[in-house]
Amino acid sequence: MPGLKKYQLTFLLAPAIYLVTARWTPRTDPASLPPTGDQAKFVGAAACAPCHKNIYATHLQTAHYLDSRPASAAAIKGSFKYGKNRFVYNDHMEVHMEKKGGGFFQTALFNGNVMESEAFAIVIGSGRKGQSYLYWDGDRLFQLPISYYVPLETWCNSPGYPSNMVYFGKQVRGQCMECHGTNARITEVEGKGTIFDSASIRYGIDCERCHGPGSEHVAWHTAHPGEVTGRYITNAAHLSRQQRLDACALCHSGFRKEFAPSFSFAVGDSLDNYSTADYDTSATATLDVHGNQYGLLTASKCFRFSDKLDCGSCHDPHTNEFGQVAVYSARCMNCHNGVAQHGCTMPEISKQLAKAAASSVPTEKVAHAVNCIDCHMPALPSNKITLQIDGQDQPVHDLVRTHRVAIYPDIAREYLSEHGH
Ligand code: HEC
Ligand code: HEC
Ligand code: HEC
Ligand code: HEC
Ligand code: HEC
Ligand code: HEC
Ligand code: HEC
Known part of the structure; x- marks a missing residue:
C-alpha cells in the first residue's frame, strides 16, 4: 500500500480504535493561561554540584534522574542487532528497529512494504523495568508503537496498544511529560492538542522538580559563601505531612484528572487544587499496584495508625x-x-x-x-x-x-x- 499517509494505516485497519488518553481540558482560552513554570529560573543539577557534592553524585544514579532522556545508543536499552530487532504482529505486519544515518527508527512493514518509519526522539524509562519512546511530528509528540520490557530483555507492543495492528497515532499530552520530566513549555491548541516547545524540555526528574527552580538560591549562596541557612529553595522536610506526601503523589497516585495546566503544581501546593483521582479512592482492593503507591500506602495500617x-x-x-x-x-x-x-x-x-x-x-x-x-x-x-x-x-x-x-x-x-x- 505505498502512497498511504501517516495514520491512514491505522485508520484502514481498525476504524474503531479507542485509546484512552488522560487530557486536560482548558477552562479558558489557552492563550490566556499562565506560562508553565518560570523557565528562566531552572538551572539543572550540575549547578547544585559545587555545594551539594554527595547528593549530586548519588542523584545521578537514581531512576528519577535517568527517567527521561533524548534518544541515544546509551539511553535505548533494546537491541538493534539483526534477529533481535523486530516485533511481529502477524503474517502481514511487523516493526523493525533500525539504526540508520546516525538515528534510530521504528519502521512498520505491511507484507514487506515500508508503511511508516519514525525516529526515536525521547526515551521514557530509566531502564529499571521498561521503556517507551516518543517521536516528533512537527511540534507535537507521539508514542512509538514498540516499547522495551527489561525483565525479559525484549521489545514488546506498547502497553494498552491493540495486538493486531501497528499504531503510531497516540498523541502525548502534557501530563505524560509532567510525570516523566522536570519542566516543559506546553500549550493546548484547539484541534491540535498539546504543543511542546522542544528546546524548553528539562529531561529527567531533577532536583528542581522536588525543590523548585534554583536560580535565586544558587545566586544567593554564591554571593554569600558564609551563609549556613538555605534561602530561596523549598525543602519538603519543613512542610506538613500532606504537603510532603503530595510532592510525591503528583506522580505516584495513579491517573488523575487535571483541572490546571500540567507543570503548574509546585512542591508545597495542595494536589487536590490541581487534579482529582480518576478512580474510586475508597476501593483499595481495586487500586492497581502500578503507579499508585500513595493510594495503597494511605490505606495501610502503618500509615493510618502513625502520624508521621x-x-x-x-x-x-x-x-x-x-x-x-x-x-x-x-x-x-x-x-x-x-x-x-x-x-x-x-x-x-x-x-x-x-x-x-x-x-x-x-x-x-x-x-x-x-x-x-x-x-x-x-x-x-x-x-x-x-x-x-x-x-x-x-x-x-x-x-x-x-x-x-x-x-x-x-x-x-x-x-x-x-x-x-
Ligand atoms: C553556592 C553554594 C550552593 C549551591 C550552588 C546550591 N546550594 Fe543548596 N544550599 C546551600 C547552603 C549553604 C545551604 C544551607 C546548608 C544546608 O542545608 O546544606 C543549602 C541548602 C539547600 C537545601 C535545604 C534548604 C532547607 O531549607 O532545608 C536545599 C533543598 C538545597 N540547598 C537545594 C539546592 C539545589 C536544588 C541546588 C541546585 C539548583 C542548590 N541547592 C545549589 C548552598 C548551595
Ligand atoms: C515528576 C514525577 C515524580 C515525582 C514528583 C516523584 N516521582 Fe518517584 N518516580 C517517578 C517515575 C516516572 C519513576 C520511574 C522511574 C524510572 O525507572 O524510569 C519513579 C520511580 C520511583 C521509585 C523507584 C526507584 C527505584 O530505584 O526503585 C521510588 C522509590 C520513587 N519514585 C519514590 C518517590 C518519592 C519518595 C517521591 C517524593 C519525594 C517521588 N518519587 C517523587 C516519578 C516521580
Ligand atoms: C524526588 C524528589 C527529590 C529530588 C529529585 C531531589 N530531592 Fe533533595 N530532598 C527531597 C526531599 C523529600 C527532602 C527532604 C528529606 C527529609 O525529609 O529530610 C530533600 C532534602 C534535600 C536537602 C536537605 C538536606 C538533606 O540532606 O536532607 C538538600 C540539600 C537537597 N535535598 C538537595 C538536592 C539536590 C542538590 C538534588 C539534585 C542533585 C535533589 N535534592 C534532588 C526530594 C528530592
Ligand atoms: C500520573 C503520572 C504518570 C503519567 C501521566 C504517566 N506516567 Fe509513566 N510512570 C509513572 C510512574 C510513577 C512510574 C513508575 C512507578 C510504577 O511503576 O509504579 C511510571 C513508569 C513508566 C514506565 C516504566 C519505567 C520504569 O522502569 O518504571 C514507562 C515506560 C512509562 N511510565 C511511560 C509513560 C508514558 C509514555 C506516558 C505518557 C504517554 C506515561 N508514562 C504517563 C507515572 C506516570
Ligand atoms: C513502609 C516502607 C515504605 C513506604 C512508607 C514507602 N515505600 Fe516505596 N517501596 C518500599 C519498598 C520496600 C520497595 C521495594 C524496593 C525494591 O525492591 O527495590 C518500594 C518500592 C517503591 C517503588 C518501586 C515499585 C516497583 O516495584 O516498581 C516506588 C515507585 C515507590 N516505592 C514509591 C513510593 C512512594 C511514592 C511512597 C509514598 C507515597 C512510598 N514509596 C512509600 C517501601 C516503602
Ligand atoms: C513510621 C513507623 C512505621 C514504619 C516505618 C513501618 N510501620 Fe508498620 N505499622 C506502623 C503502625 C503504627 C502500625 C499499626 C499499629 C500496629 O500494628 O502496631 C503498623 C502496622 C503494620 C502491620 C500490620 C498490618 C495489618 O494490616 O495488620 C504490618 C504487617 C507492618 N506494619 C509491617 C511493616 C513493614 C514490613 C514495614 C517496612 C516495610 C513497616 N511496617 C514500616 C508503623 C510503621
Ligand atoms: C515469612 C514471612 C514474613 C516475614 C519474613 C516477616 N513477616 Fe511479619 N508477619 C507475617 C505474618 C504471616 C504475620 C501474621 C502472623 C499472625 O497470624 O499473627 C506477620 C505479622 C506482622 C506484624 C503484626 C501484625 C499484627 O496484627 O499485630 C508486624 C508489625 C510485622 N509482621 C512486621 C514484620 C517485620 C518488621 C518484619 C521484618 C523484620 C517481618 N514482619 C517479617 C509474615 C512475615
Whole structure:
C-alpha cells in the first residue's frame, strides 16, 4: 500500500480504535493561561554540584534522574542487532528497529512494504523495568508503537496498544511529560492538542522538580559563601505531612484528572487544587499496584495508625536503593523492633528475632529480619500494565511492589517453604 499517509494505516485497519488518553481540558482560552513554570529560573543539577557534592553524585544514579532522556545508543536499552530487532504482529505486519544515518527508527512493514518509519526522539524509562519512546511530528509528540520490557530483555507492543495492528497515532499530552520530566513549555491548541516547545524540555526528574527552580538560591549562596541557612529553595522536610506526601503523589497516585495546566503544581501546593483521582479512592482492593503507591500506602495500617509515616520513612529521595531489601527492612525496624514496639507476630519470625535479641546477635544477621519486604510488601501483578511479547500467547503482567503494607498469609507460607522451613 505505498502512497498511504501517516495514520491512514491505522485508520484502514481498525476504524474503531479507542485509546484512552488522560487530557486536560482548558477552562479558558489557552492563550490566556499562565506560562508553565518560570523557565528562566531552572538551572539543572550540575549547578547544585559545587555545594551539594554527595547528593549530586548519588542523584545521578537514581531512576528519577535517568527517567527521561533524548534518544541515544546509551539511553535505548533494546537491541538493534539483526534477529533481535523486530516485533511481529502477524503474517502481514511487523516493526523493525533500525539504526540508520546516525538515528534510530521504528519502521512498520505491511507484507514487506515500508508503511511508516519514525525516529526515536525521547526515551521514557530509566531502564529499571521498561521503556517507551516518543517521536516528533512537527511540534507535537507521539508514542512509538514498540516499547522495551527489561525483565525479559525484549521489545514488546506498547502497553494498552491493540495486538493486531501497528499504531503510531497516540498523541502525548502534557501530563505524560509532567510525570516523566522536570519542566516543559506546553500549550493546548484547539484541534491540535498539546504543543511542546522542544528546546524548553528539562529531561529527567531533577532536583528542581522536588525543590523548585534554583536560580535565586544558587545566586544567593554564591554571593554569600558564609551563609549556613538555605534561602530561596523549598525543602519538603519543613512542610506538613500532606504537603510532603503530595510532592510525591503528583506522580505516584495513579491517573488523575487535571483541572490546571500540567507543570503548574509546585512542591508545597495542595494536589487536590490541581487534579482529582480518576478512580474510586475508597476501593483499595481495586487500586492497581502500578503507579499508585500513595493510594495503597494511605490505606495501610502503618500509615493510618502513625502520624508521621510518609514516603521518606522508607525512601531516601537522593539515592538509588533498588533491590536493597535489607536497607528497607532496617527502616521497618525503626517502628517494629519487636521489643519496645510492636513486632512481627508470625511465630517462625518472632522466635528468630527474640533469640537474636537475647543473644545480642545484630539484627541484620537474622535470616528473615533482613527481609520484611517479600512477605509484607510482595511484588504483585499489575492489571494495568500488561505486555504482549513476541512469541508468547498470554500477556505478561508487570510485577510491582504493592504499597499496601499488610499480612499476606499465603505469600508468607510460600516464602518460608522456599527458604527452607
Ligand atoms: C553556592 C553554594 C550552593 C549551591 C550552588 C546550591 N546550594 Fe543548596 N544550599 C546551600 C547552603 C549553604 C545551604 C544551607 C546548608 C544546608 O542545608 O546544606 C543549602 C541548602 C539547600 C537545601 C535545604 C534548604 C532547607 O531549607 O532545608 C536545599 C533543598 C538545597 N540547598 C537545594 C539546592 C539545589 C536544588 C541546588 C541546585 C539548583 C542548590 N541547592 C545549589 C548552598 C548551595
Ligand atoms: C515528576 C514525577 C515524580 C515525582 C514528583 C516523584 N516521582 Fe518517584 N518516580 C517517578 C517515575 C516516572 C519513576 C520511574 C522511574 C524510572 O525507572 O524510569 C519513579 C520511580 C520511583 C521509585 C523507584 C526507584 C527505584 O530505584 O526503585 C521510588 C522509590 C520513587 N519514585 C519514590 C518517590 C518519592 C519518595 C517521591 C517524593 C519525594 C517521588 N518519587 C517523587 C516519578 C516521580
Ligand atoms: C524526588 C524528589 C527529590 C529530588 C529529585 C531531589 N530531592 Fe533533595 N530532598 C527531597 C526531599 C523529600 C527532602 C527532604 C528529606 C527529609 O525529609 O529530610 C530533600 C532534602 C534535600 C536537602 C536537605 C538536606 C538533606 O540532606 O536532607 C538538600 C540539600 C537537597 N535535598 C538537595 C538536592 C539536590 C542538590 C538534588 C539534585 C542533585 C535533589 N535534592 C534532588 C526530594 C528530592
Ligand atoms: C500520573 C503520572 C504518570 C503519567 C501521566 C504517566 N506516567 Fe509513566 N510512570 C509513572 C510512574 C510513577 C512510574 C513508575 C512507578 C510504577 O511503576 O509504579 C511510571 C513508569 C513508566 C514506565 C516504566 C519505567 C520504569 O522502569 O518504571 C514507562 C515506560 C512509562 N511510565 C511511560 C509513560 C508514558 C509514555 C506516558 C505518557 C504517554 C506515561 N508514562 C504517563 C507515572 C506516570
Ligand atoms: C513510621 C513507623 C512505621 C514504619 C516505618 C513501618 N510501620 Fe508498620 N505499622 C506502623 C503502625 C503504627 C502500625 C499499626 C499499629 C500496629 O500494628 O502496631 C503498623 C502496622 C503494620 C502491620 C500490620 C498490618 C495489618 O494490616 O495488620 C504490618 C504487617 C507492618 N506494619 C509491617 C511493616 C513493614 C514490613 C514495614 C517496612 C516495610 C513497616 N511496617 C514500616 C508503623 C510503621
Ligand atoms: C513502609 C516502607 C515504605 C513506604 C512508607 C514507602 N515505600 Fe516505596 N517501596 C518500599 C519498598 C520496600 C520497595 C521495594 C524496593 C525494591 O525492591 O527495590 C518500594 C518500592 C517503591 C517503588 C518501586 C515499585 C516497583 O516495584 O516498581 C516506588 C515507585 C515507590 N516505592 C514509591 C513510593 C512512594 C511514592 C511512597 C509514598 C507515597 C512510598 N514509596 C512509600 C517501601 C516503602
Ligand atoms: C515469612 C514471612 C514474613 C516475614 C519474613 C516477616 N513477616 Fe511479619 N508477619 C507475617 C505474618 C504471616 C504475620 C501474621 C502472623 C499472625 O497470624 O499473627 C506477620 C505479622 C506482622 C506484624 C503484626 C501484625 C499484627 O496484627 O499485630 C508486624 C508489625 C510485622 N509482621 C512486621 C514484620 C517485620 C518488621 C518484619 C521484618 C523484620 C517481618 N514482619 C517479617 C509474615 C512475615
